[in-house]
Amino acid sequence: MTSEPLLSVRDLRVEFSTSAGVVTAVDGASFDVRRGETVALLGESGSGKSVTAQAMLGIIPKPAGRVTGGSIEYDGRDLLALPATATRELRGREIAMVFQDPLSSLNPVFRVGAQIGEMFRKHRGASRKEARAEALELMRRVGIPAAEKRLDDYPHQFSGGMRQRVMIAMALALSPRLLIADEPTTALDVTVQAQIMDLLARLQDEEGMSLVLITHDLGVVADVADRVVLMYAGRVVEAGPIREVYEHSAHPYTAGLMGSLPAIDGPRERLTPIQGAPPDLLDLPSGCSFRPRCAFASERCADEEPVLLGAPGRPAPHSSACHHAGKVLTDAP
Amino acid sequence: MPPETTPLLQVRDLHTTFPLRSALLRRTVGHVQAVAGVSFDIPAGGTLGLVGESGSGKSTVARTIVGLEKCAAGSILFEGEDLTSLPPARMRQVRRQLQMIFQDPYASLNPRATVEQIITEAWEIHPDVVPRDRFKPEVRELLERVGLNPDHAARYPHQFSGGQRQRIGIARALALRPKLVICDEAVSALDVSVQAQVLNLLAELREDLGLAYLFIAHDLSVVRHISDQVAVMYLGRIVETASQQELFAEPVHPYTQALLSAVPDPLPWARPPRTPIIIGGDVPSPADPPSGCRFRTRCWKAQDVCATEDPALEPRLGLHPAACHFAERRTELVVG
Numbered sequence: 260m261t262s263e264p265l266l267s268v269r270d271l272r273v274e275f276s277t278s279a280g281v282v283t284a285v286d287g288a289s290f291d292v293r294r295g296e297t298v299a300l301l302g303e304s305g306s307g308k309s310v311t312a313q314a315m316l317g318i319i320p321k322p323a324g325r326v327t328g329g330s331i332e333y334d335g336r337d338l339l340a341l342p343a344t345a346t347r348e349l350r351g352r353e354i355a356m357v358f359q360d361p362l363s364s365l366n367p368v369f370r371v372g373a374q375i376g377e378m379f380r381k382h383r384g385a386s387r388k389e390a391r392a393e394a395l396e397l398m399r400r401v402g403i404p405a406a407e408k409r410l411d412d413y414p415h416q417f418s419g420g421m422r423q424r425v426m427i428a429m430a431l432a433l434s435p436r437l438l439i440a441d442e443p444t445t446a447l448d449v450t451v452q453a454q455i456m457d458l459l460a461r462l463q464d465e466e467g468m469s470l471v472l473i474t475h476d477l478g479v480v481a482d483v484a485d486r487v488v489l490m491y492a493g494r495v496v497e498a499g500p501i502r503e504v505y506e507h508s509a510h511p512y513t514a515g516l517m518g519s520l521p522a523i524d525g526p527r528e529r530l531t532p533i534q535g536a537p538p539d540l541l542d543l544p545s546g547c548s549f550r551p552r553c554a555f556a557s558e559r560c561a562d563e564e565p566v567l568l569g570a571p572g573r574p575a576p577h578s579s580a581c582h583h584a585g586k587v588l589t590d591a592p
Numbered sequence: 593m594p595p596e597t598t599p600l601l602q603v604r605d606l607h608t609t610f611p612l613r614s615a616l617l618r619r620t621v622g623h624v625q626a627v628a629g630v631s632f633d634i635p636a637g638g639t640l641g642l643v644g645e646s647g648s649g650k651s652t653v654a655r656t657i658v659g660l661e662k663c664a665a666g667s668i669l670f671e672g673e674d675l676t677s678l679p680p681a682r683m684r685q686v687r688r689q690l691q692m693i694f695q696d697p698y699a700s701l702n703p704r705a706t707v708e709q710i711i712t713e714a715w716e717i718h719p720d721v722v723p724r725d726r727f728k729p730e731v732r733e734l735l736e737r738v739g740l741n742p743d744h745a746a747r748y749p750h751q752f753s754g755g756q757r758q759r760i761g762i763a764r765a766l767a768l769r770p771k772l773v774i775c776d777e778a779v780s781a782l783d784v785s786v787q788a789q790v791l792n793l794l795a796e797l798r799e800d801l802g803l804a805y806l807f808i809a810h811d812l813s814v815v816r817h818i819s820d821q822v823a824v825m826y827l828g829r830i831v832e833t834a835s836q837q838e839l840f841a842e843p844v845h846p847y848t849q850a851l852l853s854a855v856p857d858p859l860p861w862a863r864p865p866r867t868p869i870i871i872g873g874d875v876p877s878p879a880d881p882p883s884g885c886r887f888r889t890r891c892w893k894a895q896d897v898c899a900t901e902d903p904a905l906e907p908r909l910g911l912h913p914a915a916c917h918f919a920e921r922r923t924e925l926v927v928g
Binding site: 303304404418419420421448449450451452453454457475476477478479481482502505506515516517518519520521522523524527529530531532533534536537539552 | 645646753754755756783784785786787788789791792795810811812813814816817840850851852853854855856857858859860861862868870871872873874875
């Protein structure tokens with residue numbers, strides 16, 4: 260995976276005008292997604308992870324939101340600079356998306372088979388019959404039982420897990436090179452979540468596509484992601500191979516998240532939560548946004564905004580935006 | 593917890609049903625058995641974790657206990673008194689010792705009331721708890737107790753973050769000095785970092801005030817963290833129940849095993865690989881539950897007998913109660 264990245268986000272800035280003032284939802288985020296790689300974009304509420312995904316797809320709600328800086332290069336072309344018709348074409352064929360809530364993403368008055376088939380009719384000029392056959396094939400691939408019977412069902416006749424499979428089938432219809440999944444399992448039960456993650460990992464492997472998983476759940480992506488990009492208050496605070504980042508966290512926020520998770524085995528210990536409340540984007544502190552909740556914070560953190568640098572003493576692709584990264588690496592449990 | 597002579601709460605064979613109404617015929621056409629025969633005890637100061645997926649009936653159990661849903665059959669004994677047959681006046685007395693914390697702290701707090709009004713409302717209804725001239729100092733004390741700034745008593749819910757709002761919900765629940773607090777997905781909507789703060793607070797309060805909890809959640813790691821006893825629900829029934837240690841170490845019901853194997857593991861590399869059990873399908877509709885064992889339609893062990901004979905919730909393999917004809921240890925699930 261040393262080739263050119265498929266997707267390269269550089270210094271992305273997205274602002275929203277609200278009645279209370281202008282909010283910088285994404286504030287200079289940079290990261291790459293390589294071909295055939297699975298990247299987890301991780302963050303809690305207000306981190307900017309979903310807005311970053313919206314920017315990649317050109318679906319930032321307008322006029323409140325707008326990209327005010329940076330670039331999103333996909334396969335060598337800047338998605339933000341291309342004319343709308345060209346990006347729409349790319350986004351239909353090459354970049355696909357799966358959302359958290361499949362029910363609101365499906366049209367309630369059309370049969371599921373027809374909705375999947377529409378992808379082939381619109382983009383490939385397939386006949387009604389061909390489209391139906393393709394839809395059936397896709398429904399089988401994503402593991403919908405009795406697919407030929409269910410082609411003519413409506414979205415409300417499907418369970419949450421099955422609807423998410425329908426969404427995944429639609430996303431895969433045109434064999435995208437990049438699939439962006441925004442909290443694809445958050446609305447699902449744990450056993451169904453396991454099924455869907457299993458399916459996404461298998462399809463990613465079969466198709467060789469790149470997969471961006473946007474989530475707030477550290478555990479869900481641990482098994483499937485190659486790399487993780489952690490966001491806090493609109494900035495990337497830590498990035499690297501997922502095992503490296505989880506086991507050797509070089510940012511106090513990541514270390515704090517790990518300490519906040521109750522374990523499913525081993526001794527029960529008191530949790531070590533992160534103090535304070537999630538960031539208020541309308542009222543961010545100077546310097547490092549995480550500073551008010553951080554045990555490592557010093558004067559320098561208030562004066563100087565930390566940039567993403569290689570984590571001291573750790574193998575190369577691991578980076579952290581913390582003045583005290585070295586200390587975090589040695590002190591955190 | 594040393595065993596008490598009478599448990600604080602005894603739920604016996606609880607049934608809650610909802611009528612299925614036809615809009616066309618304008619009459620009841622059937623019933624959904626949301627809770628179909630659930631029994632458990634909670635000792636004073638103890639915590640029972642109730643886990644299950646959507647449609648398992650775990651929230652309906654909670655709502656029935658506090659009287660938000662009508663109990664169709666069975667009994668709910670609180671300190672020996674049956675809540676299902678108490679006269680209203682006595683019910684109001686007993687009911688205040690039994691408080692609830694909800695999932696969505698925003699939806700469960702009146703947006704037009706200040707924090708002080710939200711907390712003191714309970715004292716207006718139960719005037720013998722706190723005399724009126726003690727309202728202000730008691731509110732301050734409660735806010736401090738749950739980790740909020742007592743100077744913020746005059747603020748409105750929208751001026752607080754999600755985690756702080758949940759603390760307000762906890763303060764309100766504590767206002768009447770309850771013995772049992774029912775937490776219905778009380779930390780599910782919170783960010784991980786804030787969830788840990790609230791879990792620690794709940795643990796402290798339990799220790800300091802001797803509270804008992806009925807802790808309802810779908811997150812098994814969270815339930816394991818806070819519970820003494822755990823009961824796993826599926827489609828209106830308890831399928832397995834044991835002490836926290838035993839349930840997580842030696843689950844014998846296939847559903848519990850599947851649930852445990854599906855729990856996302858943030859550090860999968862540090863341990864030997866788990867054998868995931870991926871069960872197919874979804875929870876069937878409680879309006880039309882399968883005959884016999886309700887889990888059989890998704891169970892990899894199901895035999896003919898499972899369709900005809902409802903397995904009893906009784907001790908299996910010399911361990912704890914489980915409702916499965918083919919209960920079996922599966923220790924390779926357990927890691928660490």
